[in-house]
Amino acid sequence: MPLYKSISHNSQTTVKIWQITESFKDLMVPLDLKPESLSRVESMKSTLHQRGFLSVRHLLREFGYTDQDLFYDDHGKPHLKDGKHISITHSFEFSGVIISHSEVGIDIEKQREKIAIIAKKFVDYEFQYLSLKASDYVRKLTVIWGIKESLYKLFATPGMLFREHFLVIPFTLEDSETVCWIDYNNQKHRYNANYLEFEGFTCAYVVE
Template identity: 70%
Template structure:
């Protein structure tokens, strides 16, 4: 399947989402991968991860980039050689890339009941407004996780805790943009958080 969704958040920031329906063979055939990327994808034990990796390269092409334009720092954070900011995610059958002039982070997660089991590991401040008796509790937990994962990717700082340092506030009804903070070493950093839902998945990004 070609591009699933394209979003222009503002003149400096765009998001593209891919639905992974192609086989590994069909995904890799048109790509011009670097030797390190070939080694990396061939070393993956899961075909799902291989297809996710390759779908991200297709998204790069949608933005006008090639695999060789992407590199990773020692913390594993992706960068583009032209200096644009980038963040990458994939989960099951979806992958996404956000590119901006500003610092960004993005995450996609499947909405699953099992997230309630690990909620205590990443929810702190948010317990003040989250209600586990609500019918959309799993969706709200998933949004919160995606935002915190996006903050973590953006900040790229060892020791950052989802529960202690990443804070989200509730979204208003029918409003998919809100604010989030990183409270780290006595400094507060404020970001704009946006989310969307599709086919049982949640995607959130921050900038």
């Protein structure tokens, strides 16, 4: 079973990343899915999405949980029955789960040139320190998107916009961490953000 990477952010927060190499059938074999989970995965039209869904359940097993321990609220945010905080992501052949005693969010994105085309939809303040001609422009945009997606998952509040309500402080790819903010309804919230690159992908996660 290809657990690709495990990161101990601190004593209360762990990230685990799975590289999805197995078939749908092989991923299904050891799992005990709730009826609603089974119905959900069987209704997915994409095998890629099915395998991503199942790989997340394998990551839960790596943490000592099962599908029975996971539930979602009305906003689609995942929760664990024991009260710990969880966030989930999957992109192409990778999936990730972060579990913590604090509020968290995680995102994995494939590094693709087309992110530059939509940059104005999710970047505002960050253009002040980004260089359009820099060789790492796409990689930095992917970090910014991943951090903002992680913030969105953490806060789980309808109406929030990446460009208007989320802000990522200047960073370098070598640092692997920065600070980010949510500015929403006249309230500001500060979070620590971490990021890493592997196999042409970027993983970002934020911790309260």
